Amino acid sequence: MSKTILKSPMRKNISIxxxxxxxxxxxxxxxxTGNITSVLHGQLVPICAYIVMAISLNLTVGILGELSxxxxxxxxxxxxxxxxxxxxxxxxxxFAPLRLAVSMAIAAAFAGAAGFLIGIPVLRLMxxxxxxxxxxxxxxxxxxxxxxxxxxxxxxxxxxxxxTASDLNLKDDGAVIVNGPMGIAGINRISNFTAxxxxxxxxxxxxxxxxxSRAGRAIMALRDNRIAAESVGIPVTKYxxxxxxxxxxxxxxxxxxxxxxxxxxxxxxxxxxxxILVLVxxxxxGLGNMMGSIIAATVLTILxxxxxxxxxxxxxxxxxxxxxxxxxxxxxxxxxxxxxxxxRIVNAAKKTRKGGASVG
Amino acid sequence: MKKLxxxxxAIALTAAGLVGCGSSGSNSAxxxxxxxxxxGPLTGGAAIYGxxxxxxxxxxxxxxxxxGGIQFDLRYEDDEHxxxxxxxxxxxxxxxGMQLSLATxxxxxxxxxATKYFEDRIFAITPSASSVAVVEGNDNVFQMCxxxxxxxxxxxxxxxxNSLGTKIAVIYKNDxxxxxxxxxxxxxxxxxxxxxxxxxTTFTEDSQNDFSVQLTEAKNQGADLVFLPMYYTPASLIFQxxxxxxxxxxxxxxxxxxxxxxxEGFDTSLAEGVMLLTPFNADAADERTKNFVSKYQExxxxxxxxxxxxGYDCIYAIYEAxxxxxSITPGMSAEETCEKLIAKFTSFSFDGVTGENTTWSAxxxxxxxxxxxxxxxxxxxxx
Numbered sequence: 001m002s003k004t005i006l007k008s009p010m011r012k013n014i015s016i017x018x019x020x021x022x023x024x025x026x027x028x029x030x031x032x033t034g035n036i037t038s039v040l041h042g043q044l045v046p047i048c049a050y051i052v053m054a055i056s057l058n059l060t061v062g063i064l065g066e067l068s069x070x071x072x073x074x075x076x077x078x079x080x081x082x083x084x085x086x087x088x089x090x091x092x093x094x095f096a097p098l099r100l101a102v103s104m105a106i107a108a109a110f111a112g113a114a115g116f117l118i119g120i121p122v123l124r125l126m127x128x129x130x131x132x133x134x135x136x137x138x139x140x141x142x143x144x145x146x147x148x149x150x151x152x153x154x155x156x157x158x159x160x161x162x163x164t165a166s167d168l169n170l171k172d173d174g175a176v177i178v179n180g181p182m183g184i185a186g187i188n189r190i191s192n193f194t195a196x197x198x199x200x201x202x203x204x205x206x207x208x209x210x211x212x213s214r215a216g217r218a219i220m221a222l223r224d225n226r227i228a229a230e231s232v233g234i235p236v237t238k239y240x241x242x243x244x245x246x247x248x249x250x251x252x253x254x255x256x257x258x259x260x261x262x263x264x265x266x267x268x269x270x271x272x273x274x275x276i277l278v279l280v281x282x283x284x285x286g287l288g289n290m291m292g293s294i295i296a297a298t299v300l301t302i303l304x305x306x307x308x309x310x311x312x313x314x315x316x317x318x319x320x321x322x323x324x325x326x327x328x329x330x331x332x333x334x335x336x337x338x339x340x341x342x343x344r345i346v347n348a349a350k351k352t353r354k355g356g357a358s359v360g
Numbered sequence: 361m362k363k364l365x366x367x368x369x370a371i372a373l374t375a376a377g378l379v380g381c382g383s384s385g386s387n388s389a390x391x392x393x394x395x396x397x398x399x400g401p402l403t404g405g406a407a408i409y410g411x412x413x414x415x416x417x418x419x420x421x422x423x424x425x426x427x428g429g430i431q432f433d434l435r436y437e438d439d440e441h442x443x444x445x446x447x448x449x450x451x452x453x454x455x456x457g458m459q460l461s462l463a464t465x466x467x468x469x470x471x472x473x474a475t476k477y478f479e480d481r482i483f484a485i486t487p488s489a490s491s492v493a494v495v496e497g498n499d500n501v502f503q504m505c506x507x508x509x510x511x512x513x514x515x516x517x518x519x520x521x522n523s524l525g526t527k528i529a530v531i532y533k534n535d536x537x538x539x540x541x542x543x544x545x546x547x548x549x550x551x552x553x554x555x556x557x558x559x560x561t562t563f564t565e566d567s568q569n570d571f572s573v574q575l576t577e578a579k580n581q582g583a584d585l586v587f588l589p590m591y592y593t594p595a596s597l598i599f600q601x602x603x604x605x606x607x608x609x610x611x612x613x614x615x616x617x618x619x620x621x622x623x624e625g626f627d628t629s630l631a632e633g634v635m636l637l638t639p640f641n642a643d644a645a646d647e648r649t650k651n652f653v654s655k656y657q658e659x660x661x662x663x664x665x666x667x668x669x670x671g672y673d674c675i676y677a678i679y680e681a682x683x684x685x686x687s688i689t690p691g692m693s694a695e696e697t698c699e700k701l702i703a704k705f706t707s708f709s710f711d712g713v714t715g716e717n718t719t720w721s722a723x724x725x726x727x728x729x730x731x732x733x734x735x736x737x738x739x740x741x742x743x
Binding site: 143146189263268 | 402403447471474493537541544
């Protein structure tokens with residue numbers, strides 16, 4: 001019997017993929033057998049979108065080591081460009097899953113382009129300054145989209161800025177897609193859980209491969225010691241932009257997935273609060289820890305809905321739980337206890353496996 | 361000792377995570393009660409509107425249940441004025457076994473859940489989600505309030521027909537569906553009537569604490585009437601700032617202005633002469649309004665605004681529709697109830713505190729006469 005010994009990061013990556021796949025299978029089983037509540041069923045796609053957001057922000061915050069407070073802005077760009085793309089392509093690509101995939105790719109392209117443009121000035125800054133400027137860009141994106149009007153008619157797309165939807169001068173067969181502050185209404189809801197699952201897997205594939213590549217090591221070297229990294233000839237701008245643009249593009253596709261799960265989307269949804277929410281997922285899950293991001297995003301999205309039972313106290317309880325988790329995570333003896341527990345379970349599993357083998 | 365502490369933290373976290381897990385299934389339905397679900401912003405920036413609608417609806421349910429006949433069970437969920445949370449709230453209500461609904465209180469979440477109500481065939485009537493997107497294409501979603509476009513058109517009509525102003529300034533909130541919805545139809549109607557709009561300025565959620573720029577612009581353009589399609593909280597600040605800069609035009613508001621007189625700490629003399637189009641007048645002398653206002657004051661210690669009145673009327677409209685169609689029973693499925701109520705709502709007329717002879721179009725839009733009100737000596741007076 002030949003035994004392949006996997007390298008440690010590889011094994012860790014496989015366990016992340018396994019977690020997502022098992023989660024997907026369990027959920028699918030629950031859906032098929034009808035054992036799922038409407039609340040949880042309705043939250044599956046947003047959970048996928050938030051997981052992707054958390055992983056993508058973790059790339060910026062945990063791997064690149066730059067605090068970004070405007071990540072919801074990229075989600076917003078992705079949401080709006082994705083929905084506009086999906087609406088325009090409706091007659092060209094009648095097959096909904098393909099249309100969803102194409103519009104998510106377009107959303108990623110737009111968000112990535114925005115990430116590139118924003119990244120050039122922003123990544124020249126460091127630390128707190130960078131955080132504040134990303135916050136500002138997040139707000140700028142929100143306000144720009146608030147003033148944006150897009151309509152479609154037989155002549156193609158027409159764009160307007162400020163003014164009103166009637167300034168678009170659409171032909172009689174035209175329809176307004178993005179109606180300024182009223183956002184987009186009547187979205188064809190083509191997102192589904194399977195699409196969300198695939199997006200999570202693709203995101204994990206991109207991010208984990210990036211981290212374990214030559215480029216990823218260069219990015220982490222920049223995070224750990226910029227001067228040392230520069231002195232050995234790592235081009236700072238190139239690698240910083242690489243991580244930032246990848247992160248923005250992934251956030252864009254998450255935005256498209258999120259938006260097409262609801263029949264309406266408005267720019268004010270992707271405000272500072274949403275950016276902070278995603279940052280909380282990342283910090284709570286652990287900087288640079290993708291598995292942690294996935295778990296934190298899932299738990300913290302479901303938690304407020306579970307706490308509905310206690311009505312107005314839920315905000316309080318939610319905050320207390322956040323604080324407790326933070327304390328527990330930073331408590332060395334608690335983490336040691338968890339490790340101990342994990343080892344014991346692993347050992348027990350090994351023992352049973354050995355026992356089973358000897359019997360066989 | 362440390363180990364014990366750690367175990368306790370672990371247990372506490374697990375327990376907290378599991379709160380509410382067990383009770384997500386539908387409760388044992390007693391077949392004599394109609395389950396009415398609703399969502400609205402009960403917390404956050406828009407909470408005053410959500411809580412008002414909830415309180416109004418609660419009073420109506422208490423009154424109806426006290427009569428003994430048809431029994432209602434009302435459950436309000438918080439949607440924080442957010443489409444995502446509204447869909448979650450909707451699903452929570454669906455798990456609870458909601459048969460009828462008051463949809464949402466605000467427009468943006470309303471548009472998100474309206475398609476859900478349409479797909480699941482649950483009858484819904486919203487007290488105050490006034491955007492057209494809420495009812496458009498959804499035959500089982502109705503509105504108790506005027507839709508935004510109709511308010512904009514009616515306001516422009518009213519101003520021009522009564523020649524209230526020659527030079528008109530408009531201040532509106534451009535990141536708000538309600539405000540910009542009214543603004544757009546107001547502008548197109550104003551253009552059609554050749555009204556002179558001298559200044560249009562905007563504000564957003566983040567900039568609603570200072571209106572000096574907008575007011576200076578209106579003043580410099582010599583505006584004699586300022587149209588304010590917005591809720592009363594920012595409007596109160598506009599009145600105050602306009603006075604401090606010696607700018608005294610006429611003001612014209614819409615139904616969101618209703619409630620300004622009960623705003624805590626608001627000097628009612630600032631609103632003297634403000635005109636507004638609203639479906640509800642808390643000072644009306646009819647028996648129905650008097651009863652509602654006194655009960656509301658007794659229970660919540662304040663004068664009800666149009667959101668509360670809308671919630672109250674929605675419950676009564678459902679009540680009367682069920683009463684008139686004896687084939688509707690609490691044991692019926694939501695789909696069946698929905699089809700019967702659609703037929704009823706598009707054919708009957710309803711008298712409530714927000715208007716008499718209220719009828720609904722097949723699209724779900726309400727038809728009732730807006731009341732022109734003017735504030736005199738700290739009270740609403742019909743114009």
